[in-house]
C-alpha cells in the first residue's frame with residue numbers, strides 16, 4: 001500500500017493520475033486529517049514521521065478533480081488512514097444523451113430525471129438565498145422557464161408560509177411533455193399552471209407579466225435563442241419592480257456525481273468562456289435597465305436581479 005507522509009500535492013497528483021490510468025480503485029495511506037484539524041492543508045506535522053496535513057475537504061476536492069468518488073476512509077494506524085478513490089463512469093451522463101428529437105432529452109425517463117438538485121447543498125444553499133434575496137414571499141406571480149418537473153417550486157413551498165403560498169400564481173413552461181405531466185401531478189392546486197410549450201414561442205401563450213422570473217440551466221440550451229429570449233423576458237414578461245433569478249450551471253453531472261466546471265460543447269473538458277460571456281451579457285443588460293444584480297453560487301452561478 002502506498003503511504004504518503006511529506007510528499008507534495010504535486011507528487012500525489014502525478015501518482016494518482018498514473019495509477020488511475022490503469023486501475024478503477026486506488027487506495028493509499030495518509031495522515032489522519034482529524035489529528036490536526038486546526039491546521040491549513042500543507043502544514044508540516046512531526047509525529048512518527050514528518051507528515052503534510054491535508055483536510056478531508058482537500059482530499060474530496062482531489063477525488064473530484066480525478067473524476068473519482070472518495071469512499072469511506074478506514075483507520076490504518078495511530079496517525080494514518082487509508083483513502084480509496086474509485087473512478088466514476090464517465091460515459092454515464094445525461095450530457096451524452098441525444099434524445100432531443102421529441103423534446104424528451106430531459107423527460108422523466110431520461111438520465112437527467114434521476115438528478116435531484118435540491119439535495120445538493122451547493123445548489124440548494126445558493127438557490128434558497130437567491131429566493132430570499134428577491135423576497136419570494138412577497139411575490140404574486142412566478143414564472144419558471146425550463147421548469148421540468150417543478151423541483152424549483154418545491155423550495156419556494158418550503159420558504160413561504162402555506163397561507164401565502166396558496167395565493168401565489170405559479171406558471172411553469174417546458175417542452176418536455178412527460179416532465180410537465182409529472183409537474184402537474186405534483187402541484188394540482190388551482191394556483192399552478194404548467195404548459196408544454198417552446199420557450200422561443202412564449203408569446204403564443206399570452207402570459208401575464210410576473211413579478212419573479214426563474215430560469216435554471218435552460219436559457220443557454222442550444223434549442224433556445226438565448227439573448228433574444230432573455231431580453232424579451234425582461235421587456236415583456238417582467239412586472240415593473242419585479243425580480244429575476246437565472247441559474248447558470250458551472251458543473252457537469254457525470255457518473256452520479258456533480259463535478260465542478262461548466263460544460264462547453266466545443267471542448268471535451270470543462271471550459272468556462274461561454275458561461276462568463278452569457279452571465280456578463282445578462283448582468284450588463286440588467287444593470288443598464290437599472291436592476292441591482294448579484295452573482296453568487298459555485299456549481300451553479302445565480303444571477304439575481306432586483307429593481308433598484
Ligand SMILES: C[S@@+](CC[C@H](N)C(=O)[O-])C[C@H]1O[C@@H](n2cnc3c(N)ncnc32)[C@H](O)[C@@H]1O
Pocket residue numbers: 103106107117145146147148151173174175176179197198199200215216217218221223224
Ligand atoms: C437542463 S434542464 C433544466 C431543468 C430544471 N430547470 C433544472 O435545473 O433541473 C433544461 C430544461 O429546459 C427544457 N427546454 C430546453 N429547451 C426548451 C425550449 N426551447 N422550450 C421549452 N423547454 C425547453 C428542457 O426540456 C429541460 O427540462
